Amino acid sequence: MIDAISEKTVERLSLYRRILEGMAAEGKTSIFSHQLSALTGGTAAQVRQDMRVLGYNGSSANGYDIAQLIESIGLFFRGKGCHKAVLVGIGNLGRALLAYFAGRSPYMEIQAAFDTEPGKTGRVIHGCRCYPVDELVPIIRRETICTAIIAVPDQAAQQTADLLVEGGISGILNFAPTRIHVPAGIYVDNIDLTMSVEKVAYFANKKFKEKE
Amino acid sequence: MIDAISEKTVERLSLYRRILEGMAAEGKTSIFSHQLSALTGGTAAQVRQDMRVLGYNGSSANGYDIAQLIESIGLFFRGKGCHKAVLVGIGNLGRALLAYFAGRSPYMEIQAAFDTEPGKTGRVIHGCRCYPVDELVPIIRRETICTAIIAVPDQAAQQTADLLVEGGISGILNFAPTRIHVPAGIYVDNIDLTMSVEKVAYFANKKFKEKE
Numbered sequence: 001m002i003d004a005i006s007e008k009t010v011e012r013l014s015l016y017r018r019i020l021e022g023m024a025a026e027g028k029t030s031i032f033s034h035q036l037s038a039l040t041g042g043t044a045a046q047v048r049q050d051m052r053v054l055g056y057n058g059s060s061a062n063g064y065d066i067a068q069l070i071e072s073i074g075l076f077f078r079g080k081g082c083h084k085a086v087l088v089g090i091g092n093l094g095r096a097l098l099a100y101f102a103g104r105s106p107y108m109e110i111q112a113a114f115d116t117e118p119g120k121t122g123r124v125i126h127g128c129r130c131y132p133v134d135e136l137v138p139i140i141r142r143e144t145i146c147t148a149i150i151a152v153p154d155q156a157a158q159q160t161a162d163l164l165v166e167g168g169i170s171g172i173l174n175f176a177p178t179r180i181h182v183p184a185g186i187y188v189d190n191i192d193l194t195m196s197v198e199k200v201a202y203f204a205n206k207k208f209k210e211k212e
Numbered sequence: 213m214i215d216a217i218s219e220k221t222v223e224r225l226s227l228y229r230r231i232l233e234g235m236a237a238e239g240k241t242s243i244f245s246h247q248l249s250a251l252t253g254g255t256a257a258q259v260r261q262d263m264r265v266l267g268y269n270g271s272s273a274n275g276y277d278i279a280q281l282i283e284s285i286g287l288f289f290r291g292k293g294c295h296k297a298v299l300v301g302i303g304n305l306g307r308a309l310l311a312y313f314a315g316r317s318p319y320m321e322i323q324a325a326f327d328t329e330p331g332k333t334g335r336v337i338h339g340c341r342c343y344p345v346d347e348l349v350p351i352i353r354r355e356t357i358c359t360a361i362i363a364v365p366d367q368a369a370q371q372t373a374d375l376l377v378e379g380g381i382s383g384i385l386n387f388a389p390t391r392i393h394v395p396a397g398i399y400v401d402n403i404d405l406t407m408s409v410e411k412v413a414y415f416a417n418k419k420f421k422e423k424e
Contacts, residue, residue, distance in 0.1 A: 007411060007415075010410070010411045010414050010415070011404075011407050011411055014404075014406065014407040014410040014411060015389055015390075015404065015407055018366070018389050018406065019366075019389070019390065022366060022367065039390055039391070040390070040391065041391035077410065077413070077414055083413060083417065085409075085413065092308070092311040092312050093308070093311075093312050095308070095311075096304070096305070096307070096308025096309070096311060096312060097308070097405075099304040099305075099307075099308060100304050100305050100308060100405060101405075101406075101409065104406055105406055105409060105410055105413075107410050107413055107414070108409050108410060108413040146413075146416040146417060146419075146420040147409075147412055147413045147416040147417075149409070154230070154231075154234060155234065169416070170415075170416040170417075170419040170420045170423070171412040171413065171415050171416020171417070171419065172412065172416075173408055173409055173412040177227055177230050177231070178227075178231065178251055178252070179251070179252065179253035185419060185422075185423075186419065187412060187415035187416055187419055189408055189411065189412050191403065191405070191408055192223075192226075192227065193309075193312060193313075193403070194226065194230065194313075194316055194317055195223050195226040195227055196385055196401055196403055197297075197313065197317060197320050197359075197361070197385055198222070198226040198289065198317055198319050198320060199219060199222045199223055199226060199401065200359055200383045200384065200385040200399060200401050201289070201295060201297065201317075201319055201320040201358075201359045201383065202222050202289055202319070203219075203222070203382075203383050203399035204358040204359040204381070204382040204383020204384075204399055205295065205358060205359075205382075205383070207358075207382040207383065207397055207398065207399055208358040208382045210397075211382070211397075
């Protein structure tokens with residue numbers, strides 16, 4: 001069953017967990033599928049389908065128990081046991097990501113950060129120890145790290161990906177704008193922040209003009 | 213023709229500009245469609261189609277002139293004349309985005325940042341002046357700003373969106389995890405960094421286990 005789980009399902013489960021934790025913090029104890037779908041922009045049927053992935057088969061006349069749901073989502077993400085990540089590139093973006101991700105996800109912890117510039121290594125930034133990039137491959141292997149975040153400048157992205165592959169990484173979140181090429185069997189997702197903001201600015205601009 | 217331009221086309225044009233600027237900096241003067249497509253993960257036919265959007269109709273026996281292409285992409289993005297943006301939420305993520313976006317895009321400039329916490333306002337961060345959120349609506353109106361970036365905590369996202377709509381914003385890039393509801397005619401794009409990293413960690417984890 002695990003093999004059939006789509007990226008979209010994993011995305012929604014990630015989102016549910018954070019919404020449910022917010023509700024638990026407010027003292028709420030149960031939630032109906034239509035309430036959860038209203039908060040995530042999906043449908044109640046989709047929420048119920050996602051719940052089946054977590055092992056909920058019955059009806060939910062009283063709604064889902066929030067604490068149990070959070071626990072089930074945790075089991076789903078923690079199932080395989082490998083949650084260590086590294087980050088490469090300690091520039092503005094890299095430091096920002098270290099600050100943002102520190103303690104944010106129970107399923108992913110950045111264990112070490114790397115850079116080619118000596119001035120950026122040999123210290124701790126937002127709780128994360130920073131090493132020269134020469135130590136990337138040995139540290140990935142020694143610590144059996146499976147996820148990496150690439151936050152290096154464009155020209156260094158492919159070279160960084162090659163090192164990560166050499167170290168044995170199996171998933172990469174790439175913030176550099178160009179595509180990286182990796183062997184089959186390694187999962188890659190790309191986030192291009194400049195593209196996203198230029199796209200929004202373009203359409204905002206267009207809609208702004210239409211109003212005039 | 214402008215109306216038919218898809219989000220994907222705008223995304224690719226954003227990416228082309230940055231790749232072409234990198235090549236121009238290396239002293240290159242022309243490029244073939246298949247060379248550009250190899251760098252962006254698309255096809256040469258798609259590159260040529262995107263070039264038609266920019267007004268290139270002829271064949272390109274000698275390739276495209278890089279300086280001219282950068283100029284054409286600039287005209288495309290700058291066409292409507294409204295490129296001012298604001299950012300709301302000066303926490304870790306907001307500060308990170310201010311650092312990252314400072315001077316990065318010629319088509320989008322963050323003019324002001326806002327927060328509800330008095331300690332975070334009344335100063336300049338990464339070249340951007342920070343104001344109390346009370347001043348958001350008047351500043352958007354006075355400066356005719358059309359793009360906004362939401363980097364506030366989840367619970368404050370909808371309230372922030374409501375203020376942005378009141379001010380007259382026409383495009384929003386939302387980094388808060390829950391969906392925001394805005395009137396039709398306002399362009400919204402969402403980036404959920406935690407979701408992205410948890411998704412990569414999940415699939416990395418799965419592939420890691422498959423190798424064992």
